[in-house]
Amino acid sequence: MIxxxxxxxxxxxxxxxxxxxxxxxxxxxxxxxxxxDACGSKTFETQVLAQTGVVETFTIIEVAPSGFTDEAxxxxxxxxxxxxxxxxxxxxxxxxxxxxxxxxxxxEFRKVTEDGASGILHYGxxxxxx
Amino acid sequence: MRDxxxxxxxxxxxxxxxxxxxxxxxxxxxxxxxxxAGVDRVDSMYVGCMSGGLFVGxxxxxxxxxxxxxxxxxxxxxVESACASGGxxxxxxxxxxxxxxSDIVLASGVEKMTDVDGAAATYALSTAADQEYExxxxxxxxxxxxxxxxxxxxxYGTTQKQLAEVAAKNHANGSLNPNAQFPMKVTAEQVMNSxxxxxxxxLLDCSPITDGAAAAILVPLxxxxxxxxxxxxxxAASAHATDTMALxxxxxxxxxxxxxxxxxxxxxxxxxxxxxxxxxxVHDCFTISEIMAIEALGLVEKGQGGAAxxxxxxxxxxxxPVNPSGGxxxxxxxxxxxxxxxxxxxxxxxxxxxxxxxxKDAHWALAxxxxxxxxxxxxxxxxxxx
Amino acid sequence: xxxxxxxxxxxxPRHRIKVEEIAKVWGADAPTYKKGLMLGEKSVPSPxxxxxxxxxxxxxxxxxxxxxxxxxxxxxxxxxxxxxYAVKPSGTIVADAIxxxxxxxxxxxxxxxxxxxxxxxVAMSLVKAGEMDYALGIGADTSQGAPGDALEYSAAAGxxxxxxxxxxxxxxCEHTHAHMTDTPDFWRREYQHYPRHAGRFTGEPAYFxxxxxxxxxxxEKSGTTPKDFQWAVFHQPNGKFPMRAxxxxxxxxxxxxxxxxxxxxxxxxSGSSPxxxxxxxxxxxxxxxxxxxxYGSGSGSDGFIFRVTDEIAKVQKAAPQxxxxxxxxxxxxxxxxxxxxxxxxxxxxx
Ligand SMILES: [Zn+2]
Numbered sequence: 001m002i003x004x005x006x007x008x009x010x011x012x013x014x015x016x017x018x019x020x021x022x023x024x025x026x027x028x029x030x031x032x033x034x035x036x037d038a039c040g041s042k043t044f045e046t047q048v049l050a051q052t053g054v055v056e057t058f059t060i061i062e063v064a065p066s067g068f069t070d071e072a073x074x075x076x077x078x079x080x081x082x083x084x085x086x087x088x089x090x091x092x093x094x095x096x097x098x099x100x101x102x103x104x105x106x107x108e109f110r111k112v113t114e115d116g117a118s119g120i121l122h123y124g125x126x127x128x129x130x
Numbered sequence: 131m132r133d134x135x136x137x138x139x140x141x142x143x144x145x146x147x148x149x150x151x152x153x154x155x156x157x158x159x160x161x162x163x164x165x166x167a168g169v170d171r172v173d174s175m176y177v178g179c180m181s182g183g184l185f186v187g188x189x190x191x192x193x194x195x196x197x198x199x200x201x202x203x204x205x206x207x208x209v210e211s212a213c214a215s216g217g218x219x220x221x222x223x224x225x226x227x228x229x230x231x232s233d234i235v236l237a238s239g240v241e242k243m244t245d246v247d248g249a250a251a252t253y254a255l256s257t258a259a260d261q262e263y264e265x266x267x268x269x270x271x272x273x274x275x276x277x278x279x280x281x282x283x284x285x286y287g288t289t290q291k292q293l294a295e296v297a298a299k300n301h302a303n304g305s306l307n308p309n310a311q312f313p314m315k316v317t318a319e320q321v322m323n324s325x326x327x328x329x330x331x332x333l334l335d336c337s338p339i340t341d342g343a344a345a346a347i348l349v350p351l352x353x354x355x356x357x358x359x360x361x362x363x364x365x366a367a368s369a370h371a372t373d374t375m376a377l378x379x380x381x382x383x384x385x386x387x388x389x390x391x392x393x394x395x396x397x398x399x400x401x402x403x404x405x406x407x408x409x410x411x412v413h414d415c416f417t418i419s420e421i422m423a424i425e426a427l428g429l430v431e432k433g434q435g436g437a438a439x440x441x442x443x444x445x446x447x448x449x450x451p452v453n454p455s456g457g458x459x460x461x462x463x464x465x466x467x468x469x470x471x472x473x474x475x476x477x478x479x480x481x482x483x484x485x486x487x488x489x490k491d492a493h494w495a496l497a498x499x500x501x502x503x504x505x506x507x508x509x510x511x512x513x514x515x516x
Numbered sequence: 517x518x519x520x521x522x523x524x525x526x527x528x529p530r531h532r533i534k535v536e537e538i539a540k541v542w543g544a545d546a547p548t549y550k551k552g553l554m555l556g557e558k559s560v561p562s563p564x565x566x567x568x569x570x571x572x573x574x575x576x577x578x579x580x581x582x583x584x585x586x587x588x589x590x591x592x593x594x595x596x597x598x599x600x601y602a603v604k605p606s607g608t609i610v611a612d613a614i615x616x617x618x619x620x621x622x623x624x625x626x627x628x629x630x631x632x633x634x635x636x637x638v639a640m641s642l643v644k645a646g647e648m649d650y651a652l653g654i655g656a657d658t659s660q661g662a663p664g665d666a667l668e669y670s671a672a673a674g675x676x677x678x679x680x681x682x683x684x685x686x687x688x689c690e691h692t693h694a695h696m697t698d699t700p701d702f703w704r705r706e707y708q709h710y711p712r713h714a715g716r717f718t719g720e721p722a723y724f725x726x727x728x729x730x731x732x733x734x735x736e737k738s739g740t741t742p743k744d745f746q747w748a749v750f751h752q753p754n755g756k757f758p759m760r761a762x763x764x765x766x767x768x769x770x771x772x773x774x775x776x777x778x779x780x781x782x783x784x785x786s787g788s789s790p791x792x793x794x795x796x797x798x799x800x801x802x803x804x805x806x807x808x809x810x811y812g813s814g815s816g817s818d819g820f821i822f823r824v825t826d827e828i829a830k831v832q833k834a835a836p837q838x839x840x841x842x843x844x845x846x847x848x849x850x851x852x853x854x855x856x857x858x859x860x861x862x863x864x865x866x
Contacts, residue, residue: 016613031263056378058280059277060329063272070857076269078377092564093562096329108569111563111564111566121601
């Protein structure tokens with residue numbers, strides 16, 4: 001159960017993929033942070049993440065946590081986006097046995113999970129093979 | 131800073147302890163440590179527990195367990211650092227004694243994990259990863275380590291069989307440990323043929339869900355004789371390091387950088403190097419974890435961890451025994467207790483009390499305990515005193 | 517003032533189920549559905565796809581083609597009979613996801629299969645009235661047919677989105693017409709999981725007696741004949757009905773086949789004729805005229821005549837095309853997977 005406030009607060013990242021780009025050294029943080037770990041700067045500008053990238057690593061979840069059991073088996077990977085930022089997300093619509101390291105992927109907007117049968121729906125990013 | 135020694139340790143038989151509650155499991159281990167040390171008081175106590183709230187609906191454990199121990203007014207501190215909670219509790223107890231603030235301090239860890247069902251336990255454990263940017267996407271802990279394993283396999287040629295050999299070795303060691311939850315021997319083939327959990331990790335690549343506790347009594351080295359007749363074990367180093375919370379933010383996702391950093395500090399404190407160690411207890415929450423841990427500790431070259439179990443290097447009879455206790459894999463992994471149970475094994479080994487799994491002439495030993503995917507690591511080094 | 521479509525996009529889920537696979541489970545006669553209703557297979561949404569996710573993807577494709585900033589969009593209307601929430605708008609989520617909030621008017625629409633063209637109709641009218649520069653109309657559905665019911669062979673998933681505007685128009689809307697009566701041929705009561713229908717009553721008095729008169733009205737109003745059009749698109753509850761309605765109005769197979777998606781897509785309800793229109797826009801040439809009539813049970817039809825402009829060529833390949841999504845890389849699933857994906861299996865309750 002995630003609930004409305006926690007879900008709503010993450011909208012800029014989950015719906016629009018907004019990251020914070022450090023004004024000091026240009027490092028991109030996703031989600032945005034208050035202080036840059038590279039240069040110590042505290043000023044950032046909003047930058048939208050690249051929406052294509054490559055599969056840096058992945059797993060096939062066979063034993064799924066609650067909220068995801070109806071999709072198992074499913075792939076989750078770490079995607080290195082074209083802007084260098086890395087994110088963890090599902091790789092949807094793929095046959096697990098066909099997925100390889102280095103595969104090119106692009107982002108799609110999907111429902112990620114839901115708060116049971118009567119709670120709110122949580123949308124966000126997943127990736128599909130490009 | 132004073133030199134600090136461990137003079138007593140306690141733990142219980144781990145497993146699915148249906149008849150025992152969180153409080154009784156912990157109290158039993160704490161009493162055993164006090165009895166083993168032979169002390170008649172404790173000045174302060176630390177309890178490592180990852181999630182009393184999610185596993186048994188109980189927080190405020192410092193006070194509750196001090197009360198259960200019948201030590202009412204003493205300071206009781208609960209420590210949380212996910213699966214490294216026990217290691218961190220031990221470090222804080224060490225710091226309290228080293229600083230001169232207290233003389234007899236109890237370090238302990240406990241987790242009662244089987245009062246909730248598998249889904250709830252999985253959820254509780256997942257809180258050790260980034261909830262909004264990892265777990266939100268349906269990743270599990272086996273899944274996170276599986277992603278590390280895949281990179282390790284792809285980059286260094288580590289094989290599924292090499293992963294399985296870690297489990298086979300640890301179960302062989304655990305079969306000699308009367309406290310182990312799963313003391314049965316398994317073959318690498320059985321591990322490889324067990325059900326897939328998160329590819330490439332299979333069920334027998336994963337440590338289990340366990341109820342259990344462990345405790346240790348720490349005192350200043352120069353006062354040992356005041357409190358006990360036991361042979362003390364000196365804490366030669368205590369180090370702690372952190373890394374990014376989310377695995378995807380790491381520069382290298384097939385390495386445990388926090389362990390490497392903590393180890394570097396610990397070796398410097400102890401004035402020894404990895405080659406001087408007689409054996410290690412490492413955090414094998416998954417088979418790949420042991421492989422990456424022994425690389426981070428410098429026991430083998432980076433990328434060579436896979437071959438270590440397969441070649442027998444890390445076997446009980448090998449040149450560098452790793453997890454003589456059976457590790458998390460066979461002994462069990464009550465998350466908050468794990469880091470302290472490593473100390474239990476090391477103290478018994480250095481005292482020569484480990485029966486069939488006794489490592490001969492052990493002098494230096496290291497414990498590595500980590501939280502999450504290695505966002506925090508504790509490394510302690512111990513020395514036998516004659 | 518020329519008002520019309522300035523950007524369009526469609527979204528088709530990758531999963532498909534064949535008519536034979538469904539017929540096998542219910543002991544039904546597959547040829548009846550294949551030849552009789554001209555249905556071969558249909559799209560199936562995966563558990564992570566719904567009206568909102570498909571609308572976001574279709575809207576993003578439309579934005580790409582339009583080249584406009586999302587914050588210039590003044591309204592968003594999503595027509596669907598399968599909005600994920602019974603209470604709580606789909607439109608706000610889509611608007612936030614495409615970056616069109618907060619200065620935007622939003623409404624979710626429902627009119628069985630006609631809700632999509634309804635959204636397009638209202639969006640276009642607001643631009644025409646000068647209330648806003650751009651408005652987005654979307655038709656999307658992940659419709660359910662009761663297990664074993666005839667609708668199970670057709671109820672599919674997909675979305676199409678159209679940004680209406682008056683600058684750089686790709687397809688000018690020259691005429692509209694609408695035709696409504698109260699005709700209870702298909703419905704779903706509040707709290708019911710599956711819709712019901714009135715069997716053969718859904719044909720003549722319902723579908724045909726709204727689509728055909730709406731089409732005639734549109735031809736009359738515009739002073740055109742079928743020969744004036746390169747393309748015609750009708751609502752597609754199956755493969756057979758739109759072809760029959762089109763022929764009755766005097767259109768040829770040649771004019772209809774590009775937008776005739778039902779045989780390989782199924783009935784995407786509110787997305788049906790809008791997706792057909794998107795498939796036509798993918799190949800239309802400047803100067804082409806498109807004739808379009810939707811249908812929604814209950815019942816009513818919206819008719820549109822579009823004239824394609826020179827702008828079209830620049831954008832056709834700027835985003836994924838409809839038939840390309842339909843034909844590339846389908847993933848065929850069995851009935852068990854389909855039943856799991858569509859929530860047809862009774863699960864243990866929390
Ligand atoms: Zn910076």
